[in-house]
Amino acid sequence: MHIRTALLAALIFSLAGAVDSSLAQQPAQKGAKAGGERVCQEDVKKFCSDVRPGGGRIYNCLTSHNADLAPACRERLAAAKARYDEFVKACKGDADKYCKAIPPGGGRILSCLKGRESDLTAECKAQFHRARGDTTVTQ
Numbered sequence: 628m629h630i631r632t633a634l635l636a637a638l639i640f641s642l643a644g645a646v647d648s649s650l651a652q653q654p655a656q657k658g659a660k661a662g663g664e665r666v667c668q669e670d671v672k673k674f675c676s677d678v679r680p681g682g683g684r685i686y687n688c689l690t691s692h693n694a695d696l697a698p699a700c701r702e703r704l705a706a707a708k709a710r711y712d713e714f715v716k717a718c719k720g721d722a723d724k725y726c727k728a729i730p731p732g733g734g735r736i737l738s739c740l741k742g743r744e745s746d747l748t749a750e751c752k753a754q755f756h757r758a759r760g761d762t763t764v765t766q
Contacts, residue, residue: 667700682732714758718751 667689674695675688689696689704696704718740725746726739740747744755 670700714754717754721747721751
């Protein structure tokens with residue numbers, strides 16, 4: 628379950644980056660379509676302005692207000708969750724094999740996997756390459 632926690636935290640951290648300009652330097656934001664990284668900004672301000680980013684708190688806040696979210700934000704969250712689930716499915720075995728002793732959080736498991744990229748299964752490598760070019764996960 629460690630990789631699920633770490634990847635969800637990375638997803639949430641990226642969602643928070645759409646609102647918090649101090650997080651704008653996140654590499655995942657590079658290459659985002661104009662305005663696309665801000666699709667949930669108004670919903671975060673409206674429903675989650677008192678929530679401190681990190682640890683999945685923004686994502687949890689948004690999903691707790693799912694019925695009230697703007698359709699574009701709801702769609703973005705659903706797409707990100709689906710993409711995240713694909714990544715977890717493809718990389719869970721590798722994370723368990725190579726990163727078992729790594730505590731989750733702060734992107735440590737992702738860093739571990741990246742450091743072992745040449746050893747990863749073809750499915751996990753493909754997800755890494757896809758994630759580099761797919762901003763759906765990070766917005």
